[in-house]
Amino acid sequence: MQLHTLRTVTADPRERGHLLGTRFGARIQHITQLYLEHFAVLGIPAERARDICERSREALRAWAPALAEESDACADAAGVERWKVAAVGARTEILAAAAPAEEGECSTAVFAPAGAPPETVQTWDWHASLVPDALLHELTPSTGRTVKLFTEFGAPGKIGVNSAGLGVHFNILFHDADSDAGAVPVHAIARRILDEADTLDQAVALASTARVSASTSLTVVTGDAGAASLELSPAGLAVVPAGADGWLLHTNHFLDADLAAGDTHPADSSSQERFAHLREVRSALPGLAPAQRAKALCGDAGASAAICMRPDAAKPLHEQWGTLLTIGLDVAHCALDYVAGTPDEAAELGFQRF
Template sequence: MVLEILCEGNPYQIGHAHGSNAKEQIRSSIEFYNGMFQKTSKMDWAAVRRLALEDFQGVIQRKWPAYMQEMQGIADGAGLDVGDIIALNVRSEIAFGLFSDGCTSLSWHSDGKAYVCQNWDWMEEQKPNVVLLHIKQEGKPTIKLLTESGQLGKIGLNSAGVGLCVNAIRAYGMDPTRLPIHIAWRMVLECSSKDEAVAKLEKYGLASSCHTLIADPTGAVGIEWSSIDFQKLYADSKGRVCHSNHYLLDHPGVTDTNWLTDSTPRAKRICDISEKCDVKDLTVPAIQELFKDETGLPGAICRMQEGESTAATLFNIVTDLVEKKAYVTLGRPTAPEGNLVLSF
């Protein structure tokens, strides 16, 4: 099962609770990414940490000091240098998106129902280092967040009914003056509405490429980011936004490497199979069935780490934004290893 941690108080206290309770997982995560960086970027962890400090520490401290305080708390709690924690939170930016994690996401708003959901795919070696954070802080919504240990943000929901799903995209370019994507994802879940979250991200911009699917009970918007622009995806005639791991919209001046050959088929597949669903019967179990689809294995919606597919589905999450509940299936949805219900 996933390690659950209650984090509450000021930013430093939140971080310290995270770091002190997940010492083992954070050190294991650093070991994992040390191997990844050496393989993909020919850098050892000392070089990665040095880049994180040189390129990002000053910017984050100046523009978003609360997040730096939280990272310092994580470091102190885990008995590590703050450079280790910054590096975990900017791993995508340092590697220019070279990590090939692949995910499939879907939001669906229809007949008073509102869901945002995805399979999160990454290397199975990182599965033990996923943690569930319950974050309580004054003046902001309470957050329930599934993330890699040591990272401030990723996938989850908050007590205001805002939900977030994410997709990796590998496009060239990085701008350290903008929000690192894992910190941006945390910022989304500190907002009281979809519109507030979108406005904040537009204000700061993101440092590297990704897709963020932001939703609340009123609707959803998918935002495709690069280090120089963003483009928005709105719901289709059935109330859906579907995405995988490549740009669906045009980004002038940006090169999308579309590095996962299965990304285009997966985006089409989630649209095709959800098209067959009757919106009148739209339920959590019905949506969970969509994410069990294994067409195109190993690079399917329900992914396997086999052959050229270097990642597997580590969990599925279906968030009911009206009920403020998220239903999590740990492991591949066709071979579940456990279940969680996150609720407010």
């Protein structure tokens, strides 16, 4: 995965989208096509993907019109039909029409002790075939406010920080209430929290106003109020706070007891194994520089750690899962520390800062 950077200073969403589409048009065209092919392989033909996407676009337009305008302007500038770009932003909602994947995405570890800046790290696991390119975007959603985020071309947001001292990590979840109804994209919820929320309470309030059709955990961290995972599902929103010891871990199963009753993550998923690994190594993580933290995150297993996901080349592309990114949030300095690779690779290569 090749990471590209973009800094936009306009607060106008259409101008920002136009800049995105103009600068990265060829990549946006390529990635939208890759996703349509991926949906088809999973039994979601273009017509059905479009139907779900259009419902999701309407929900987004009602809930966050500026993000809908940004997406449309990006598509226009890139020379791509608007719904196809929106389909990448709503890919979680479209994928809810398929059977739950054999794997999930991402392992997140947050240490947020009272009175100290949070220390965070997560892996982002996905199919390398779908993300030959991705984006680090610094943007200005409103005057005097900065957001820095990692995302896919076409998706409004994913993992990031803002200048108010708030950050968001992202993990997919699966629930029996998920459907093809096509509601507000969970990626847009992550983005709007970064754009507008200064506090954990504000993040929860924003998320609670969004009707969703697919499940996801957004782990929100702040410099002075700890951390909580916002577990979003059509069945409801649960707020899972960090423990009394300051730790909050998340992989791809629900932690809230009520929502866990409808959890449909596959039994052979590595979610529980990765969660157990995070519990095992967490005591070694605090107080370390990013590269040292990545090494400690692997623990004694090193490159064989469960959180270092590597694709099985013997499987079809849509079943090849890999850790494409290791990333931490520095909410005190509005910065992202990242490596396009697994934690063991991050420990060896060292992190870059955005």
